[in-house]
């Protein structure tokens with residue numbers, strides 16, 4: 034019902050506009066084209082100045098409304114993020130200056146040099162000096178931005194520190210899966226053909242590789258504050274992207290081609306709640322690459338905590354290998370015997386022993 | 392019919408033809424059938440109108456799609472039962488399904504980028520302006536030109552029919568990255584709809600190659616006597632570089648699309664490796680999903696200049712005419728177009744900074760990308776200087792030209808953020824990107840197109856468009872464009888990802904619900920005003936005020952030396968000879984001096 038109402042109003046507005054437009058054309062014929070042209074010209078020139086003034090006020094108002102909702106209102110939660118924010122502010126400064134300068138000139142000129150019978154346009158075809166100025170000055174500013182940008186870029190994309198914690202994150206339609214290398218610090222080998230989610234091997238880990246036996250799998254990512262972390266990023270089906278807005282980091286997850294990124298989280302989740310004044314604050318992982326109909330819901334969680342809290346959490350985790358093995362034993366001992374023969378016979382007992390010893 | 396056209400082509404080359412021949416051809420055209428005049432026409436002016444009107448139809452469809460998905464974004468908690476009436480299973484309960492949302496977004500992008508702003512914009516103005524402004528009777532090959540339109544039409548038919556496939560049209564974004572676009576299991580839109588998309592694009596590429604080769608050869612070979620390259624209007628320079636970009640980069644997209652078709656249908660593994668989709672383990676190994684992105688963006692980046700450059704040219708022309716002043720720094724304007732065209736080929740990987748690209752390689756792409764800001768700055772300052780001390784006439788075309796410069800500045804400056812890899816890590820695929828490219832290549836190019844339509848409408852149809860409607864169109868669109876896209880930068884700075892159907896479950900992004908509602912409302916108003924433009928366009932074809940003089944804008948270029956309604960062949964007599972550059976406005980106290988006027992005795996040098 035309201036739909037038709039809106040349509041009717043639209044049609045009416047259309048009709049009125051059209052009638053006014055037609056009438057104004059008749060009036061212009063009566064008044065003389067020259068006179069109408071001059072009148073219209075003055076109105077449009079005036080509107081340009083109005084647009085400039087209201088635009089500047091609007092920009093200020095918009096900033097007032099939204100700035101506090103951006104990430105720039107709070108410190109970045111990682112060391113890389115701090116660099117990126119610095120670069121962002123610098124770029125904002127330079128481009129902001131150019132923006133206001135050129136927009137004000139544009140609309141001011143439009144107003145100032147509007148048509149009058151009195152003025153003759155000034156024949157000014159070129160000036161090498163002026164053109165040189167606005168080639169060289171932007172070039173200098175850009176050199177600055179490129180130089181600093183690349184300086185940070187190489188820092189951010191450089192090698193992770195040796196002591197960085199390793200976490201593997203794998204995207205699939207439409208969730209994230211994490212893996213921790215366990216005490217040995219080495220991820221077990223994977224083979225995508227072994228992927229079998231219904232039997233506890235959603236990541237396609239090759240249980241034959243002994244270093245997989247202490248690997249932990251989780252749906253959340255736990256990180257230690259002030260400790261560098263390197264993410265090893267995988268995707269199973271289509272391209273996803275690990276987007277970490279608060280840490281200002283992002284990296285695609287590409288099937289068949291593992292990628293990495295590293296950063297050092299600076300604030301625990303609890304601290305971030307204080308900083309942002311938001312008691313529900315969470316670090317979210319947002320998928321930033323269109324990956325299908327559930328793309329918008331592909332969310333992961335990161336919990337940044339102190340070393341003690343982290344140790345407590347990790348102690349409660351059970352290696353995926355043990356879970357799988359336990360499930361298989363329970364389901365059918367015979368089958369387990371068979372599968373273990375082919376998958377993990379030589380190492381089936383040893384790594385567990387290692388785990389308990391260390 | 393075809394022999395007649397070849398005949399024109401030869402005349403164009405010779406640039407000299409007898410009056411007898413021309414009387415004959417007028418007589419002949421008087422009897423032309425409806426089909427050969429309006430449908431399978433080989434007259435470049437008619438083909439231009441075909442491109443324009445097809446583009447306008449596509450623009451309405453593409454724009455309408457954005458209105459529909461903005462309904463979902465702006466009012467996620469509301470239902471719109473009329474949507475179910477129209478779209479059935481795609482909008483059950485009056486809510487747009489996720490698949491449908493992504494199909495709409497994908498089609499919106501594809502339609503606007505390729506069918507409207509490439510075919511509709513360059514197709515229209517390259518066809519219309521090249522022969523008229525360089526002094527030729529028609530294109531080098533009017534027949535290929537006609538084919539170019541009909542391949543575009545075929546591409547349009549295929550793309551349009553994909554909207555009615557049971558599994559829907561392509562839905563993986565206009566960039567159709569595999570593996571998503573390669574695997575039917577991964578998305579409904581990657582089923583039959585994707586094949587239609589690829590075949591349609593292949594036809595589109597054929598169309599654009601036929602057109603582009605024709606534009607280049609016409610500009611290089613068929614200029615009238617005295618029309619040296621440096622006497623060409625900037626529109627022609629811009630179209631020339633556009634055509635070169637298209638001819639060199641579209642084939643790369645074609646190869647990418649064909650390989651994707653192979654991966655989809657023939658079991659090859661160009662883009663696929665180690666994939667488990669919905670629990671199914673695929674045999675493909677050794678391909679690279681990133682390869683496609685290189686192929687895609689090797690066209691995709693030049694594509695944004697293919698869209699933008701004709702607008703750059705038309706704005707320069709319209710601005711000079713209506714400032715009654717020469718364009719400032721003609722050679723610098725040509726040089727900057729050239730620089731932009733060259734750089735366009737060398738920056739594609741700036742779309743791929745976060746794909747795991749080698750950071751060292753990335754550094755070169757940062758440098759080359761930010762270099763584009765230099766020629767862009769030259770253009771902006773040259774436009775400003777063109778306005779400075781001019782005597783500005785605010786025709787609708789001039790309004791859009793000034794609006795274009797404003798948008799080009801706003802959208803260009805945010806390119807400096809995104810081209811810098813350090814910032815791109817943070818801003819990549821957020822609303823910052825959406826704001827950036829909609830302003831600089833979407834709305835700005837539309838402004839260039841509107842400037843062109845309002846300016847050359849009298850030449851196309853011998854009538855004017857209605858000014859009052861044009862003014863309303865301009866002011867609402869300019870204000871609306873800023874209201875829609877300015878706030879999006881803030882969402883981008885909050886890291887809000889693009890291409891999400893619904894943000895309400897995200898703690899990090901759900902604070903922009905009000906903003907989204909506001910944007911959706913403005914978008915609907917702006918869309919309605921575009922319909923006013925379309926109405927004005929068609930109404931004015933038949934009912935507009937009649938043009939009574941050959942040269943209504945007091946313009947120097949050659950198209951205004953033709954009759955008010957030029958026939959096929961453009962000039963009834965000989966093609967005029969050119970004696971000067973096209974920007975002698977306000978020289979030696981004279982309002983304008985047409986290109987066909989010989990240099991006077993005591994005329995000053997500029």
Ligand SMILES: [Cu+2]
Nearest residue numbers: 273320324331
């Ligand atoms: Cu995803």
Ligand SMILES: [Cu+2]
Nearest residue numbers: 692739741742
């Ligand atoms: Cu690009």
